[in-house]
Amino acid sequence: MDIFDIFYSHKNMENAFHMSKYMKNQFPFIGLKKPERVALARDFLKLKKKDSQIDWDFIFKCYSMPEREFHYLAIDYMDRVKDLFTSEDMGNIEKLITTKSWWDTVDYINRIVGHVAMKYPIVKDEIIHKWIYSDNIWLKRISIIFQLKYKEKTDTKFLEKAILHNSNTGEFFVDKAIGWALREYSKTNKKWVKDFIENNDLSKLSIREGSKYL
Numbered sequence: 001m002d003i004f005d006i007f008y009s010h011k012n013m014e015n016a017f018h019m020s021k022y023m024k025n026q027f028p029f030i031g032l033k034k035p036e037r038v039a040l041a042r043d044f045l046k047l048k049k050k051d052s053q054i055d056w057d058f059i060f061k062c063y064s065m066p067e068r069e070f071h072y073l074a075i076d077y078m079d080r081v082k083d084l085f086t087s088e089d090m091g092n093i094e095k096l097i098t099t100k101s102w103w104d105t106v107d108y109i110n111r112i113v114g115h116v117a118m119k120y121p122i123v124k125d126e127i128i129h130k131w132i133y134s135d136n137i138w139l140k141r142i143s144i145i146f147q148l149k150y151k152e153k154t155d156t157k158f159l160e161k162a163i164l165h166n167s168n169t170g171e172f173f174v175d176k177a178i179g180w181a182l183r184e185y186s187k188t189n190k191k192w193v194k195d196f197i198e199n200n201d202l203s204k205l206s207i208r209e210g211s212k213y214l
Contacts, residue, residue, distance in 0.1 A: 003044045007032060007069055010040060019068070026102050027068040037069055041076060049080040056092055064097055071100060075108045082112055087120040090127050094139070101138045103173060109143075113144045124158065132162045137171045144177040151188045159185070160196070167202050178202065179209020184214045 001009065012031030019029040032040065050056065055077070060073035074096075078085075085093075086192055093116075117123040128146060131139035141161045147154045163178050186193040194214050197207055 003041060003073065003128075004065070004070070006040055006044075006100070007037075008065075010036065013016065021067065023102060023104065027071075027100065028066050030067045030069045032057060032069050041073055045077060045080050045135070049079055051081055051084070054078075054084050054089060056083060059092075059096070060155070063096065068104075072108075073104050075105060075112075078109070078112050082115050083113065085116045087116065087127070088120065088125050090116065091121055093187070094127075095136050096135055097142060097164070101136075104143060106138045110142050110145055110148070111126075114143055114149060117146055118150070118153070124155065127156070132165050137174055140166050140171075140174050141177040144181050148181065149186045153183055156185075156189075164200060165203075167181065170203075172205070174207040175203040176209060178206040182206070182210030183212050186210070188213060 007030055010030070010032060015031030015033060017031075019031060019033075020027065020098075023029075045108050048058075059074045059077065062070040062077075065071075093109065093113060097106055097113075107185040113128070117128060124146075131143040134140055134143075140162075144159070144166065147159060159181060163181065166174050167178060169175070182193050182197065190213070193210060197210055197214075202210070
């Protein structure tokens with residue numbers, strides 16, 4: 001059996017119902033909880049990790065499937081081969097961010113984006129910079145949070161621009177992202193975050209989330 005058949009052979013309708021409900025019924029599920037999904041895909045991903053180039057056909061095939069577990073599988077694969085990504089792959093990554101979007105996949109893809117942007121500054125300066133001004137809330141979200149793990153390497157001017165341009169959207173997932181980015185950076189530079197919150201007009205949600213470690 002291929003990996004798709006393996007997943008389907010472990011379908012659990014009860015789990016699928018509750019998993020879909022948790023995700024606001026945005027997507028159908030097979031019913032594989034993460035530990036089982038990881039175990040079922042382990043051998044497959046171990047083999048795929050040896051790929052010498054990104055298998056975009058496989059990734060997009062996963063995304064063409066209705067069940068959410070296949071979207072997770074695509075991103076699990078991307079995580080295994082993240083060192084193969086270059087700035088040339090950002091067009092396809094953007095397609096994934098804006099396809100069947102919800103916080104679960106977007107935040108996982110964000111880790112890949114952060115990794116690529118760290119290696120290739122042009123990604124931040126020319127691609128993610130455009131996402132700040134996008135009408136798509138998920139691209140906005142990533143423009144705010146892609147530096148989550150950058151610590152002292154965080155480009156604060158970029159972060160400030162991304163936050164201030166999007167601080168009045170009224171979108172929950174954008175306001176939450178602002179708070180998340182500030183909270184994470186406060187672990188590295190508490191004073192910068194404190195001053196930023198005090199001197200700018202942010203939503204109550206962003207302030208509450210961003211102030212947790214101040």
